[in-house]
Amino acid sequence: MTESRDAREASEEGPRDEAGAHGRDGGAASSPGGLPAAHPTAPQEGDTGPAPGGSYARRTVRPPVTDRQVRAVRLGPRSVAALVLVSAIGVAAFGWPLLAGSASGLAHSKDAPWLFAALLPMLLAVVVATISDAGLDAKAIAMLGVLAAAGAALRPLGAGTAGIEPMFFLMVLSGRVLGPGFGFVLGAVSMFASALLTGGVGPWMPFQMLAMGWVAMGAGLLPGPDRLRGARETALLAVYGAVASLLYGTVMNLQGWPYIGALATGVSFVPGDPLPENLARFVAYCLATSLGWDLPRAAVTVVATLTLGPAVLKALRRATRRAAFDAPVAFRDG
16 A cells, blocks of 8 residues: 555656756746746836736836936047136136236226237137037037027126116026037136127126136036936026026226226225235225125026026927937048
8 A cells, every 4th residue: 555655656756857957957847738838927127017828928128218418519638728728817817917016007998908808819729629529510609509599698688777687597497408528618708799789898798708718617526427417407507597697796806996096095096005905905995896696696697597598408308308419420421
């Protein structure tokens, strides 16, 4: 009795072990009809659910779409060198009177044409460098023209009344989306075009071009261009716009303040005095004369950025994606 029961169990376990070994070796277990049997598998990522028969249907899982910032201009070594050179010339043009001796009485009304003549080749050098680095193509130039025209059209809306200048928020947002190199060229070109439109051509124009280029370039250098989105990005741009608006007015004050001799002694520039004393007078001059224009400019920039910023940022990013600035250009023989 015992031997017959053991023999019967051994005969039943033989086929089971063979089938299990066959499955472990990677083969497909056969059904009675000779076709591969459908074995249910454990659900995995991407499964849509059990199909009839117990198996799981697979679907293709696409990788997540990244919101990587698309730059209209990719700065190369020559582009960076040109931007540094232009900025160094601007810093020297704005700040050298504070370090000049008492014998220097040259006004910016005399040196501004020379600075203007030196500034335009520097801007052209930026453009040529970016083109040679495969950064500024026809699509980027077209976008530059559109945004510069929009900025030039926004400037007359405020007409400088109490510091209301709505073009600042557009320069900040454009620099943020399109990058520091594009932002610098856009700020300078927009200020040049607006000066031609409003009749504001004068010795101050090259300084305005430099300062606005710095404003837009600084927006392109803000942190988190690829990961910061939504309300946090808008708040960051609003804070930067307020600070940049105040600094713009301060820098433009430095352009003309050392040569205004008709002011009271307490706030006027004194050639040859120590730098801390002249800086203290300069701060008093800014508080007394331009703060009433700088604060409204900052307020308008903040309000416009918080209200219109999300929509403008979305439109600019959609335009840059459609333009495909970072896509390689291939020519086909035809």
